[in-house]
Amino acid sequence: MLTTDQFHEKIKQAIANLPVYGEPEGLYQPIAYTLEQGGKRLRPLLTLMSTQTFGGNPDKALPAAIAIEIFHNFTLLHDDIIDEAPLRRGRDTVYKKWNINTAILSGDTMFAIAYGQLCSSDTEFLPALMKVFTRTAIEVCEGQQYDIDFETSGNVNINAYINMIRLKTAVLLAASLKIGAITGGASEQDADRVYCFGENLGIAFQLQDDLLDAFGNEKVFGKKTGGDILTNKKTYLYLKALECANEKDAAKLKELYSTRNMNDEEKIGRVLEIFKRAEIESHTGKLIQQYYDLAISQLSQIKPSPEARKPLEDMASAMLVRKY
Amino acid sequence: MLTTDQFHEKIKQAIANLPVYGEPEGLYQPIAYTLEQGGKRLRPLLTLMSTQTFGGNPDKALPAAIAIEIFHNFTLLHDDIIDEAPLRRGRDTVYKKWNINTAILSGDTMFAIAYGQLCSSDTEFLPALMKVFTRTAIEVCEGQQYDIDFETSGNVNINAYINMIRLKTAVLLAASLKIGAITGGASEQDADRVYCFGENLGIAFQLQDDLLDAFGNEKVFGKKTGGDILTNKKTYLYLKALECANEKDAAKLKELYSTRNMNDEEKIGRVLEIFKRAEIESHTGKLIQQYYDLAISQLSQIKPSPEARKPLEDMASAMLVRKY
Numbered sequence: 001m002l003t004t005d006q007f008h009e010k011i012k013q014a015i016a017n018l019p020v021y022g023e024p025e026g027l028y029q030p031i032a033y034t035l036e037q038g039g040k041r042l043r044p045l046l047t048l049m050s051t052q053t054f055g056g057n058p059d060k061a062l063p064a065a066i067a068i069e070i071f072h073n074f075t076l077l078h079d080d081i082i083d084e085a086p087l088r089r090g091r092d093t094v095y096k097k098w099n100i101n102t103a104i105l106s107g108d109t110m111f112a113i114a115y116g117q118l119c120s121s122d123t124e125f126l127p128a129l130m131k132v133f134t135r136t137a138i139e140v141c142e143g144q145q146y147d148i149d150f151e152t153s154g155n156v157n158i159n160a161y162i163n164m165i166r167l168k169t170a171v172l173l174a175a176s177l178k179i180g181a182i183t184g185g186a187s188e189q190d191a192d193r194v195y196c197f198g199e200n201l202g203i204a205f206q207l208q209d210d211l212l213d214a215f216g217n218e219k220v221f222g223k224k225t226g227g228d229i230l231t232n233k234k235t236y237l238y239l240k241a242l243e244c245a246n247e248k249d250a251a252k253l254k255e256l257y258s259t260r261n262m263n264d265e266e267k268i269g270r271v272l273e274i275f276k277r278a279e280i281e282s283h284t285g286k287l288i289q290q291y292y293d294l295a296i297s298q299l300s301q302i303k304p305s306p307e308a309r310k311p312l313e314d315m316a317s318a319m320l321v322r323k324y
Numbered sequence: 325m326l327t328t329d330q331f332h333e334k335i336k337q338a339i340a341n342l343p344v345y346g347e348p349e350g351l352y353q354p355i356a357y358t359l360e361q362g363g364k365r366l367r368p369l370l371t372l373m374s375t376q377t378f379g380g381n382p383d384k385a386l387p388a389a390i391a392i393e394i395f396h397n398f399t400l401l402h403d404d405i406i407d408e409a410p411l412r413r414g415r416d417t418v419y420k421k422w423n424i425n426t427a428i429l430s431g432d433t434m435f436a437i438a439y440g441q442l443c444s445s446d447t448e449f450l451p452a453l454m455k456v457f458t459r460t461a462i463e464v465c466e467g468q469q470y471d472i473d474f475e476t477s478g479n480v481n482i483n484a485y486i487n488m489i490r491l492k493t494a495v496l497l498a499a500s501l502k503i504g505a506i507t508g509g510a511s512e513q514d515a516d517r518v519y520c521f522g523e524n525l526g527i528a529f530q531l532q533d534d535l536l537d538a539f540g541n542e543k544v545f546g547k548k549t550g551g552d553i554l555t556n557k558k559t560y561l562y563l564k565a566l567e568c569a570n571e572k573d574a575a576k577l578k579e580l581y582s583t584r585n586m587n588d589e590e591k592i593g594r595v596l597e598i599f600k601r602a603e604i605e606s607h608t609g610k611l612i613q614q615y616y617d618l619a620i621s622q623l624s625q626i627k628p629s630p631e632a633r634k635p636l637e638d639m640a641s642a643m644l645v646r647k648y
């Protein structure tokens with residue numbers, strides 16, 4: 001059994017060997033810059049772990065794992081234009097360092113390179129891999145569109161929000177696991193189960209991220225808290241608070257979310273007070289736990305032994321550890 | 325043997341049946357709008373014709389043909405942002421009608437939908453189709469990047485220009501034909517020959533477009549002439565004129581191409597005078613003929629009978645007919 005560190009080393013090597021250092025430089029330099037940035041490499045790791053769980057050879061899943069990582073980085077590149085984000089992992093985003101046109105075109109090329117990697121998978125698995133990968137790519141775009149729509153919509157409810165984060169975040173984690181399962185020779189049923197495990201885990205993971213954005217310890221969380229509040233993002237925390245808070249607090253919260261000219265710290269402070277009175281930390285924690293439990297119950301039904309699936313279970317806990 | 329009209333009907337039906345009318349509307353409406361716009365559907369037509377030439381069933385090539393058409397329209401969508409083009413086929417471009425973010429995200433989704441279509445091809449051919457399609461997608465992005473680079477580069481030569489139009493325009497025509505050949509059961513050698521046919525034809529086609537942009541009859545050409553001159557585009561015409569014109573004219577041409585505050589008609593008129601003195605129409609016509617001859621000589625080497633390949637030959641002539 002390979003360890004997480006060994007998987008990480010394989011991923012690192014494969015990314016370093018990608019054909020992204022060619023001409024025209026104006027196209028490839030931003031791609032190399034994006035892929036060098038690192039990040040947790042969570043998705044390809046899940047793919048390799050999933051393959052191993054099903055008794056497959058992780059090396060055979062490596063091209064598909066890398067395809068997912070490139071796709072993920074491509075979506076970040078285009079999302080950064082859309083969200084006007086100046087920084088990513090502490091460095092200038094591509095559209096800031098170069099320009100919007102470069103970011104569009106380099107992103108498009110990364111999407112194609114991702115498929116190029118996917119095609120080096122065993123032809124035996126290629127049709128199934130293509131199908132999951134492509135459906136997921138479309139869903140991730142749908143999720144991003146819902147996220148954009150929600151910014152200006154006065155009519156977002158909790159179900160719609162959960163569906164948005166499912167599409168924008170969870171399905172790619174789910175697909176990473178399913179693609180690993182397919183390459184590992186899992187039955188169709190098991191591949192679907194591991195997909196559901198990833199989907200529920202992904203929703204829990206995003207809810208946790210939302211929770212930490214409001215209540216996290218900045219040192220542990222790694223970024224400034226309160227960002228979602230300042231951008232008036234209609235997260236589960238906000239939507240649940242509207243539901244649970246008393247009438248006065250709910251009205252106040254709506255008002256705060258339409259205010260543009262208030263001091264940042266003051267706005268964050270006032271919103272957090274309302275969240276606290278509505279016990280939002282506890283509500284969100286419970287929902288995270290529900291999705292986590294659902295995830296684990298799906299995982300526990302796959303054919304491989306408890307021992308074989310333990311690394312995936314541990315990974316799920318690790319992904320949510322900041323909660324506890 | 326199916327006729328061009330019958331192929332067009334199949335393409336039209338297949339596009340009308342695409343899954344591009346769903347939610348979120350903000351994502352899918354621009355996609356439907358783009359695909360409804362029509363255009364010549366040249367690339368899918370070439371795919372179906374190529375399949376038929378090699379004795380294959382055009383219906384089997386239809387998903388891949390549609391994939392190419394969607395991909396082509398996706399590149400136009402993103403190119404229109406990059407080129408700040410307000411109109412496409414007489415209608416507002418997507419980024420104008422909606423906004424840049426919508427155009428980015430809808431384009432990304434189209435790219436994924438294109439692959440989704442490609443995956444419904446017979447699994448027997450899928451690995452080969454994926455490989456050509458993906459390599460071509462990357463090359464088209466490279467071509468667009470070179471085109472952008474050339475705008476600000478003082479060092480563009482004719483070879484670099486031809487390579488740019490090869491990547492930006494010709495390889496997709498070539499891939500359309502090769503993908504048709506693969507699906508039609510062509511040998512690898514014949515698939516490569518038909519690719520070279522398309523590549524040379526595509527270069528001739530783009531050179532002809534450049535020629536018509538300067539010297540075309542606006543009624544026949546269908547758009548205003550002189551656009552490339554006004555945007556100081558370093559086409560073959562310009563580069564060849566620098567090479568062939570006398571010293572004074574060459575210097576004048578360079579000066580005109582760095583002028584920003586001259587009346588449009590006057591600028592076009594002066595550049596055309598230099599082009600005429602340097603016999604650019606004739607030079608370009610000869611080069612078009614060379615690429616056309618190369619294309620036809622490649623096509624004539626494929627295994628199918630002269631009768632079977634005649635529709636492709638006729639198509640090649642029709643694509644360049646405006647020259648004569």
